[in-house]
Amino acid sequence: MLRFILTRVSLVIPTFIGITMLAFFLIRLVPGDPIETMAGERGIDATRHEMLRKELGLDQPLLVQYGIYIGRVLHGDLGKSIVTRESVISEFNALFPATIELALCAIFIALAIGLPAGIIAAVKRNSIFDHGVMGLSLTGYSMPIFWWGLLLILLFSVQLGITPVSGRIAVQYYIEPVTGFLTVDSLLAGDWDAFKSALSHLVLPSIVLGTVPLAVIARMTRSAMLEVLGEDYIRTARAKGMAPFRVVALHALRNALIPVITVIGLQVGVLFTGAILTETIFSWPGIGKWLIEAISRRDYPILQGGTLLIGVVVMSVNLFVDLLYGLINPRIRHAR
Amino acid sequence: MTAETLEAPSATAPAGAPPHPLREFWSYFSANRGAVAGLVVIVLVLLAAVFAEVLAPHSPYLTNNAVFLKPPAWQEGGSWSYPLGTDAIGRDILSRLLYGARLSLVIGIAVVALAMALGIVLGLVAGFFKGVTEIVIMRLMDIVLTMPSLLLAIVIVAILGPGLMNAMLAVAIVVLPHYVRITRAAVIAETSKDYVVAAKVSGAGTLRLMFSEVLPNCTAPLIVQATLGVSTAILDAAALGFLGLGAQPPTPEWGTMLADAREFVLRAWWVVTLPGLAILITVLAFNLLGDGLRDALDPKLKR
Amino acid sequence: MPLLEIENLSVEFPTSAGTLKAVDRISLTLDEGEILGVVGESGSGKSVTMLALMGLVAYPGKITADRLMFGGRDLLAMSDRERRKLTGKDVAMIFQEPSTSLNPCFTIGFQIAETLRKHEGMDGKAARRRAIELLEQVGIPAPESRMKAYPHQLSGGMNQRVMIAMAIACNPRLLIADEPTTALDVTIQAQILDLLISLQRERDMALVLITHNMGVVAETAQRIMVMYAGQIMEERNVASLFAAPQHPYSAALLAALPERSEGEHRLATIPGMVPGLHDRPKGCLFSPRCAYATDHSRLVQPELRPWQDGQIRCHYPLGDPQRDALRAAGGNRLAAPETTP
Numbered sequence: 001m002l003r004f005i006l007t008r009v010s011l012v013i014p015t016f017i018g019i020t021m022l023a024f025f026l027i028r029l030v031p032g033d034p035i036e037t038m039a040g041e042r043g044i045d046a047t048r049h050e051m052l053r054k055e056l057g058l059d060q061p062l063l064v065q066y067g068i069y070i071g072r073v074l075h076g077d078l079g080k081s082i083v084t085r086e087s088v089i090s091e092f093n094a095l096f097p098a099t100i101e102l103a104l105c106a107i108f109i110a111l112a113i114g115l116p117a118g119i120i121a122a123v124k125r126n127s128i129f130d131h132g133v134m135g136l137s138l139t140g141y142s143m144p145i146f147w148w149g150l151l152l153i154l155l156f157s158v159q160l161g162i163t164p165v166s167g168r169i170a171v172q173y174y175i176e177p178v179t180g181f182l183t184v185d186s187l188l189a190g191d192w193d194a195f196k197s198a199l200s201h202l203v204l205p206s207i208v209l210g211t212v213p214l215a216v217i218a219r220m221t222r223s224a225m226l227e228v229l230g231e232d233y234i235r236t237a238r239a240k241g242m243a244p245f246r247v248v249a250l251h252a253l254r255n256a257l258i259p260v261i262t263v264i265g266l267q268v269g270v271l272f273t274g275a276i277l278t279e280t281i282f283s284w285p286g287i288g289k290w291l292i293e294a295i296s297r298r299d300y301p302i303l304q305g306g307t308l309l310i311g312v313v314v315m316s317v318n319l320f321v322d323l324l325y326g327l328i329n330p331r332i333r334h335a336r
Numbered sequence: 337m338t339a340e341t342l343e344a345p346s347a348t349a350p351a352g353a354p355p356h357p358l359r360e361f362w363s364y365f366s367a368n369r370g371a372v373a374g375l376v377v378i379v380l381v382l383l384a385a386v387f388a389e390v391l392a393p394h395s396p397y398l399t400n401n402a403v404f405l406k407p408p409a410w411q412e413g414g415s416w417s418y419p420l421g422t423d424a425i426g427r428d429i430l431s432r433l434l435y436g437a438r439l440s441l442v443i444g445i446a447v448v449a450l451a452m453a454l455g456i457v458l459g460l461v462a463g464f465f466k467g468v469t470e471i472v473i474m475r476l477m478d479i480v481l482t483m484p485s486l487l488l489a490i491v492i493v494a495i496l497g498p499g500l501m502n503a504m505l506a507v508a509i510v511v512l513p514h515y516v517r518i519t520r521a522a523v524i525a526e527t528s529k530d531y532v533v534a535a536k537v538s539g540a541g542t543l544r545l546m547f548s549e550v551l552p553n554c555t556a557p558l559i560v561q562a563t564l565g566v567s568t569a570i571l572d573a574a575a576l577g578f579l580g581l582g583a584q585p586p587t588p589e590w591g592t593m594l595a596d597a598r599e600f601v602l603r604a605w606w607v608v609t610l611p612g613l614a615i616l617i618t619v620l621a622f623n624l625l626g627d628g629l630r631d632a633l634d635p636k637l638k639r
Numbered sequence: 640m641p642l643l644e645i646e647n648l649s650v651e652f653p654t655s656a657g658t659l660k661a662v663d664r665i666s667l668t669l670d671e672g673e674i675l676g677v678v679g680e681s682g683s684g685k686s687v688t689m690l691a692l693m694g695l696v697a698y699p700g701k702i703t704a705d706r707l708m709f710g711g712r713d714l715l716a717m718s719d720r721e722r723r724k725l726t727g728k729d730v731a732m733i734f735q736e737p738s739t740s741l742n743p744c745f746t747i748g749f750q751i752a753e754t755l756r757k758h759e760g761m762d763g764k765a766a767r768r769r770a771i772e773l774l775e776q777v778g779i780p781a782p783e784s785r786m787k788a789y790p791h792q793l794s795g796g797m798n799q800r801v802m803i804a805m806a807i808a809c810n811p812r813l814l815i816a817d818e819p820t821t822a823l824d825v826t827i828q829a830q831i832l833d834l835l836i837s838l839q840r841e842r843d844m845a846l847v848l849i850t851h852n853m854g855v856v857a858e859t860a861q862r863i864m865v866m867y868a869g870q871i872m873e874e875r876n877v878a879s880l881f882a883a884p885q886h887p888y889s890a891a892l893l894a895a896l897p898e899r900s901e902g903e904h905r906l907a908t909i910p911g912m913v914p915g916l917h918d919r920p921k922g923c924l925f926s927p928r929c930a931y932a933t934d935h936s937r938l939v940q941p942e943l944r945p946w947q948d949g950q951i952r953c954h955y956p957l958g959d960p961q962r963d964a965l966r967a968a969g970g971n972r973l974a975a976p977e978t979t980p
Contacts, residue, residue, distance in 0.1 A: 018479035029495050135370075138627070142620040144571055146578045147594055147612025150601055154609075158602055232734060233742040238695055239734075240754045240805065241727030243720075254744040272484035277575055281598075291487070292579060295494040307491050311483055318482065330744060330789040 004332060008322050012315060019311035024069050027304045028062075078305035083297050088305030092287060097180025098168060099286030102278070103271045105202055106210035107264070114214045115260075118221025122229060123248055133218055140215030145274055149208040149281035156204060163204050166283035170197040205282045209274045213267040220263040224256040231255070258329050265321025268314050364632040371628020377621035385438035392431035393417065396588040400426035405604045421606045423597065429606065432588035433614050439589050440570050440618060443504055447569035448562050450508040455515020456558070460546045462516065463523025474520070477513035485510045486575055493581040500573075500589070503582035507572045514561055522554030556633040563629055567622035574615050590615045642812060642845050643669040643692075646706035650684070650691050650869075653699055659916050661687040661700070663869040666943060666950070671812065672843040674836075676856030676877065678892065679866035682913050685849045688866075689815045693732055694722050710812060728758040731806035732815040736822050737798035741790035747774075747801045748786030751808060758809045773804040777834060796827035800834070807838055813845045814838075821850075832859065853896055857881055862949070865889045868913050868924040875949030885946060885956040888925050923954065931955055935969030 035052050053059050057068050072078070078088040114137075121133040156163045164170070168182050173194040175185045183202065186194035228234065229252055237251040238244075276288035283289065287306060294302035326332040365371055384391060406422040407414045414421060420430040462473040480488065492506035493499075526532055527550065535549050576582035577591025585592055590611040597607035650662035662684045669675055677685045691702050694714075707714040709730065714722065734740045742750060751773060752766035761769065767786070774782035777800040790798055799819060806814055816835060820828035836859055839846045848860060856863050857877060864874040865888060873886035884890040894907040911928040914920060918927075922939050926932040936954045943952045954969065955962045 014475055015479060015482055018475060019482065022479060022483070026491055026495055138370075138623055139616070139620055142567060142571070142616060142623050144574055144578075144591070144594075144612055144615040144619070146575060146591075147608075147615060150594070150598065150608050151612065154601055154605055232736055232739040235690075235695060236734065236740045236802070236805075237742065239693055239727060239732045241723040241725070241757060242753070243723065251742055251745075255742070258744075269482070269484040273486035276484075276486055276490065277578070280579065291490070295490065295581070303491060303494060307483070307487065310487060314484060315482055328744075331791050 001326070004326050005323060008319060008326075012319050015315055016312065019308060019315065020070055020073055021066070023304050023308040023311070024066050026307070027300055030300065073308065078308065079301035081294075081302050082299050088302055088309075091290065091302070092306065092309050095285060095287045095290050097177070098182075098284060099272075099275050099279070099288060101181040101183065102202065102205055102209060102284060102286060103275060105206035106208075106271065106274070107213060107267065109206055109210035110214035110217050110267070111264070114217030115221055118218040118260075119225055119248065119253065119256075121218070121222045122225030125226065130222075133222070137215040137218040140211045141219070143211055143215075145208050145211055146277045146281055148211060149204070149278060152204050152208060153281070162200075164197075164201050168198060168201050168285060169194065170201075173197055201282075205278050205284055208281070209271065209278045212270055212274060213264075216263060216267060216270070217260065221256065221260050224259045225252060228252045228256045258325065261321060261328065262325055265318055265324075268317040268321075272310055272314065361632050365628055368628040368631060370624045371632075374621040374624030374628065377617060378625060381437050381618055381621070382441065384434050385441050388431075388434040388438050392428070392434045393419070394428035394431045396427065396432040396435040397586055398427060402426065405600065405607070407604070408606050420610055421604070423593070423607050424600055424604075427586075429610055432593060433590070433610060435588040436590045436593065436611065436614065437618070439500075439583065439587070440574070440615070443500070443507075443573045443589075444566035444570045444622070447504050447508045447511070447573070448565045450504075451511045451565065452515050452558065452562055454508070455512050456519050456551070458512075459516040459519025460523060460551070463520040463527070463550075464542055464546060470520075473516065477516050480510065481513045486572060489572060489576060490579065490581060493576060498581045498584065500583040500587065503573055503576040504569075506576070507569050510572065511565055511568055514565070515558065518557050518561055519551075519554055522557065523550050526550045526553050560626055560630040560633060563622055564626035567619040567626065570615065570622070571619050640711055641668040642671045642673075642710060643667070644706055644708040645692070646704060648688065648691060648702070648704040648707065650687050650696055651701045651703075653701075654916065656916055660869050660919075662691060664943065665871055667864065667871070667874065669813070669845055669847070671845055672839075673862065674839060674846045674848060674860045676860030676863045677847060677849045677866060678851060678853055678856055678863065680851065680913050682868075683866040684869035685866050686817050687869075689732065689817060689847060689849060693726050693730060693815070694719075695726075695732075724758070727754055728809040729811050730813045730815065731809070731811040732817065733799070733802045733806050733819050735818040737802050737819075738790060738795050738822075740802055741798055743790055746787050746789055747793070748788075751801070751805050754805055754808045769808070770804070773808055774801070776807075776838075777801070777804040778830075779804070794827075795823050796831065799823060799827075799831050803831075803834065803838070807842070807844075810842060811844055813847065815847045815849070817849045818851070819848075820855075853892055854898065865892065868919070870924060870952055871943055871950065872925065872953070873946075873949065873951045875947060875951075879948055883958055885951050885958050886925075886953050887929050887931050887955075887957065890957060923952075931966065933966050933969030 035049055035058070057065050060068070076089060078092075080087050081091060084091070117133045117137075121127075121130040124130055153165055157165045169175070169186075173186070173191065175182055175189055175191065175194055175198075178185050178188055182198040183195060186192075186198050225248075229248075233255075234247060234252055237247045242251070272288070275286060276292060278284065279286045279288035280292055287310070291303065291306045293299075294306065400422065403418060403422045403426045405424055406418050406426075408421040409416045409419045411421075418428050418430070420428075420433065422428055423432070458473050458477075462470040489503070489506040489510045492509060493502050496502040496505070523546075527545075532545060532549055535545055540549070573582055574589070574591030574594075577589045578595045580595060583589035583592045585596060593611040594608065597604075597611065601608050645665060645667040648662060648665045648667075649660065652659040652661055665684075665688055667675075677688075679685050687696065687700075690696050691700075692707070692709075692714075696702055704715060709725065712725075714725075717725075741747065748767065748770055751770040752761075752763070755761045755766040755769050756763070759766075759769075771782045771786060774785060779785055779797060779800050785793070785797075790801070793801065803819075814835075819835065820831050823831060832855065835846065835848070838844075848856070850856060860877050862875065863877045863880050865872045865880075865886065867888050873880065873884070873889045875885070880889060881893065884893055888909075891907070891909045895909065909928055914924060914927070920926050920937065922935075922937040923929065923932065923941055926937045929936070933954070939954075941952050941954045943950055946953075946956055947958065955966050959965070
């Protein structure tokens with residue numbers, strides 16, 4: 001088991017180096033002089049230009065520059081925003097909980113609906129329910145979620161007026177951040193109205209963000225269950241006189257979950273992709289919106305640092321899922 | 337006479353000649369109603385795209401000061417000269433959607449063609465020249481796969497500058513790893529088979545082996561991936577357009593149209609609903625077709 | 640009263656190309672403590688018959704029977720819930736592939752204890768104790784430490800022992816073993832068979848041994864049932880069938896045994912294949928491969944009828960004194976029964 005963990009962790013190192021290289025070299029591709037770009041339209045005089053060049057290490061060879069960059073990254077220094085002069089890390093830390101809260105709610109919705117739907121569809125194969133689930137999930141999978149968000153706003157916020165259009169919480173509430181999750185923090189503060197406000201702001205974005213993972217999980221669960229239900233050990237369980245529910249929910253599901261968990265892990269990337277769009281539509285103050293705004297402000301350090309941080313987050317979650325996979329699959333757990 | 341009675345039943349059975357592969361494929365494919373529906377929709381979209389000039393009642397760029405945000409014809413205040421209504425600056429939505437179909441199909445096909453061409457070459461190279469070349473290529477692809485696809489596309493566009501061409505290039509780079517992986521996996525699976533070994537022994541060069549022996553044997557998964565890839569490309573390009581990083585106004589690209597329409601969500605449902613519906617239907621059609629092709633081409637599922 | 644009574648049991652599967660008759664009007668009785676060998680080629684319906692008896696034929700499969708009694712209880716009239724109280728307890732089954740028949744995600748201890756908890760109402764501790772006993776009985780060394788093992792950590796033979804332990808956990812009155820040794824090494828095969836037979840003797844349970852190995856049947860079973868294309872061809876006492884097979888198919892199977900081919904250079908084979916969905920003959924299902932087929936037997940299917948010490952489905956049993964006359968009347972176009980040149 002230890003060996004399994006070590007191999008998996010060591011496999012991550014080249015990916016990490018790759019992500020840093022991506023973040024480093026992509027920014028170099030920006031046309032024009034980086035300092036002039038940073039200075040913006042006001043321009044910069046020659047001596048200060050030279051000073052900045054030295055300060056930023058831009059007079060060094062590219063590989064040395066990359067080395068310096070890696071060193072800084074490993075010390076947690078990802079540079080400062082050109083616009084706000086705040087460090088990239090602290091801005092990221094301030095906004096990341098909002099994205100996590102949204103993503104967790106989205107994946108919760110996706111699992112709560114997708115798993116049972118996939119299981120029932122597999123058990124009642126070729127029934128109307130099965131066809132319905134498959135049709136809906138393919139539609140969800142094909143959904144342009146930026147449009148889906150607008151559509152939900154049109155229906156629930158504009159026509160029915162039951163959910164707010166944007167933001168995380170109504171403006172009159174101020175909640176001291178503890179966990180950074182407004183729903184949790186408002187409960188910790190004992191402010192029931194603030195909690196309700198935060199929750200109502202969370203509903204639509206979570207549905208929008210959860211749609212694609214929901215579709216993928218339902219489809220994957222169904223196909224994994226179908227495969228497992230045809231296995232010999234399912235026949236054995238039935239030959240032991242086990243009730244159909246126990247056969248499906250224990251004997252089959254336990255095995256089907258192994259590939260499904262991998263797929264859930266892969267949804268992390270999809271969630272970030274979706275978060276960029278969802279946060280833009282709902283003005284959700286998370287890192288997706290932060291990055292899009294950084295682009296329109298040409299705030300390259302944020303773009304560079306944000307890309308790196310998201311890359312590392314996705315990589316870590318993938319690693320975690322990989323390890324979890326080993327934990328629930330005895331064949332891997334006991335492999336030597 | 338003895339032989340007759342002892343003949344194997346399988347031989348006496350009325351066993352017709354095996355059906356032509358294409359015919360067999362069609363019988364599997366046409367049994368899948370979803371896939372056929374997808375194909376029909378794609379053909380319709382294709383026709384709309386090809387005959388946009390003929391079908392569109394107006395120019396997609398023509399603004400008309402007299403008809404800002406006119407509702408669709410069947411609603412009160414609508415008129416049949418603008419069947420699906422007009423947008424905020426009086427352009428005909430139907431015409432823009434028709435020209436948008438042309439744009440979306442071109443985007444989807446161009447992106448997939450680019451990614452596939454590059455992916456096949458990289459995959460063949462990685463599969464045939466093992467060692468460092470393979471490791472470098474596959475590691476690069478892993479990194480591309482690790483990054484959330486839209487984020488990577490956004491970063492690329494942010495650096496290259498917004499615009500349809502750059503957006504297409506970005507999306508092509510993002511979907512590249514799938515084609516590389518499929519081709520490489522096929523190469524590795526095929527090169528161990530006897531007929532490739534035979535070709536090698538008989539003196540076929542590596543290049544010849546690559547393109548004439550191995551490539552035809554991984555077309556099935558590539559066709560499926562390409563079909564599904566068109567839908568991804570359309571969706572991602574529309575998302576970039578929506579974020580203001582893809583096609584720029586006044587281009588009648590569906591995602592860009594949605595971005596323009598956002599602020600009118602409270603007043604005019606049609607400017608928001610229709611372009612998105614067009615994206616959804618087209619993407620769904622390609623996904624249905626892709627699924628159907630996979631089922632029809634995948635021998636494992638045949639019974 | 641016999642332990643098991645089956646009358647005209649059929650199992651059909653609808654397929655896109657038509658209805659597949661996997662089991663066709665099987666009738667059979669089995670007494671307590673009896674060993675029945677079921678032989679036949681793959682696809683002859685041996686396994687499906689027994690799965691139907693266990694209530695394990697999955698959804699599109701359709702089971703019909705005139706009578707299906709076990710221990711005096713009518714299986715056809717039972718609710719699914721009542722039936723499940725019987726399966727795994729009074730009737731147990733083990734399968735061909737021990738390694739895939741055990742759930743890879745659970746320890747073998749859990750899988751054995753699960754049966755005990757369900758049917759014997761044992762608590763976790765008692766079930767564990769009993770499971771260790773059972774593992775010991777089926778000859779698994781160090782049973783206590785094996786309780787925590789997963790199926791992939793054990794060999795195929797060990798896994799089959801675990802399957803047997805699981806099957807006998809609730810002292811079944813009937814154990815069905817579906818080719819229990821086919822997937823195992825030759826040396827292990829004999830051990831597993833010996834284990835099954837000794838368990839059967841100790842507990843006086845009935846045993847149905849499905850196999851395509853006639854030799855195994857000769858050594859272990861009291862009665863033998865020969866199946867072909869979903870039908871019973873011949874069902875009789877082992878000794879008498881081996882001494883004088885009555886159905887041409889049984890005779891051909893025996894002739895194909897290596898130990899019977901004295902002095903001959905090549906093993907006898909049965910030409911042709913088991914009929915499939917589309918080439919099912921109109922008359923006797925074996926007629927296309929039968930050396931004694933007549934126009935009559937090609938057109939009219941023989942009924943299953945009592946014959947000697949058992950039953951047979953044949954127009955012209957080999958021991959029938961009027962055989963030649965009947966065949967001649969049946970429009971025999973053949974001069975002599977010969978094998979392929």
